[in-house]
Amino acid sequence: MPARPDWLEGELFERRLVFVAGRLETTLAMRAAAELMTLDASGSGPIDVYIESSGGTIEAAFTLIDTLDLLVAPTRIHALGEVGGAALGVLTAGRRRTAAANAGFHLADPVLRVNGTTGQMLAWGQHQQLLLQRFHERLAQATGKAIGEVTHDLEHGRYLNSAEALDYGLVHEIGDPKVARHGARGD
Numbered sequence: 001m002p003a004r005p006d007w008l009e010g011e012l013f014e015r016r017l018v019f020v021a022g023r024l025e026t027t028l029a030m031r032a033a034a035e036l037m038t039l040d041a042s043g044s045g046p047i048d049v050y051i052e053s054s055g056g057t058i059e060a061a062f063t064l065i066d067t068l069d070l071l072v073a074p075t076r077i078h079a080l081g082e083v084g085g086a087a088l089g090v091l092t093a094g095r096r097r098t099a100a101a102n103a104g105f106h107l108a109d110p111v112l113r114v115n116g117t118t119g120q121m122l123a124w125g126q127h128q129q130l131l132l133q134r135f136h137e138r139l140a141q142a143t144g145k146a147i148g149e150v151t152h153d154l155e156h157g158r159y160l161n162s163a164e165a166l167d168y169g170l171v172h173e174i175g176d177p178k179v180a181r182h183g184a185r186g187d
Contacts, residue, residue, distance in 0.1 A: 018049045024056025024086045029063040036067050046074045055085035058110035058131045068093040079103040086110035089135055092142035098175040099162040107158040143169030
């Protein structure tokens, strides 16, 4: 993602907006976590996170999930474009979750990367399996679905539109563009 001009960064920060756009990797997760923690320390007003990410690593997802869990300020997460894979965990970590009318959701497990010696890969594989189990549990808890259903849907790459995501429990509401444009939202 190209760098935003300084004036835009300042405006977004002043309005307590954080954007998580693109592949969810360590660099993006750490930048967003730093912005979230700084905004949380600077006041108790709500923080709005806009997410558009079709995938990434489970480690990057847990960086943001853990950060969101630690925040005192209320967080509202808004899904734009496509949200899938690791980004689903970040979406469901929000206290209030909305979807744009045309947002899409790809229920898929986060990406796993393997390299190293055989012994290292075995240890890493066990660690990844535990992270994946925690990821499935978080999604099941957030959506109110049984863990078996969530696991099945993630393993089979189910796609949902905004209305289906609302029914599934991924989001609490489908956002009204007129309300968002005028900034008249409640928690």
